[in-house]
Amino acid sequence: MRARHRLAIVCGALTLFSSLGPACTVRNEEGAGTLDPFATEPGRFFPMSVGLRWEYVITIGATDPVTYSYVRWPVGENRRQGFSNRGAFQALLGGSNEGKQFMLAIGVSGVARAQGEFERLRGVELSIEKDELGVFKAHKGVFWAANGQGWAQAVGEERRFMVEQIVTYSSDEPGAPASGMISPPPADGNTVQLFFFADAAGTEIGPEGVDEVLRFVGVESQVWNTSPVSTMHFMRRVSPAADQPDFGPRDIVQGNLSKGFTEDLWFGADLGLIRLIQKVGERVSMTWELTAASGR
DSSP: OOOOOOEEEETTEEEEEEEEOOEEEEEEOOOSOOOOTTTSOGGGGSOOOTTOEEEEEEEEOSSOOOEEEEEEEEEETTEEEEEEEEEEEGGGSSSOOTTOEEEEEEEEEEEOSOBTTBOOSEEEEEEEEEESSOTTTTOSEEEEEEEOOBOHHHHOGGGBOEEEEEEEEOTTOTTSTTGGGSSSOSSOEEEEEEEEEOOOTTEEEEEETSSEEEEEEEEEEEEETTEEEEEEEEEEEEOOOSSOOSSSOHHHIIIIITSOEEEEEEEETTTEEEEEEEEETTEEEEEEEEEEEEOO
């Protein structure tokens, strides 16, 4: 059956939706780098203490960046419908954008025993202090939620340390992604994105039927603030849209919106995310650089 699509401006982005249903799979493949599972506590690479704060400069590359998330909205008691949400940042629509820079500032504002509808073992809520590009536009709440205790090699896959980023959207917010697909949504919607996990290099985790997978590439040395930093390197891979949309602005729809892309992420010990590089095809579309980290 052919997936249904529609276009709408939501969450600061031009979005493309298709109906999908998720479940989780794990694939282990040979990858670069090795790591002694007992050498370092994985949580050091993803600090979540209240009071921590990060500032990033986002630089637009040779082609415009794109977004992807899987949005879930309630459709009845204990039932949710999911939609793939592809977008281009509204701040970049029209004109040449290469070299433009935007600031993003976020902080951990408090402990969150519940993260929207979820109650993960350890949760914190983020404050979005400045978001010039619109990465988190139209959100109700942003949370990091952690489960597990250590490296999978030491504690097993069921107890490995994992972090998800959960973003909630109000049913009353007309700009929330895919809210128009459920009319009216009876409660808040959300996205859940796997952000980090502690396993062997080459391990991939991704939802069945959803267009993304997260791969742990390995441990690498990077430079931040002129000093070498031990990092865990991940690659998020989003596959191209299965179907082309039936209508929409030609330059957007036939441009990057339906293409696949990758995001390389480096998490530094005691720092968290220090760098993100998105590529659409072989062209860099967006780079995040950590410029300040405080509260440590």
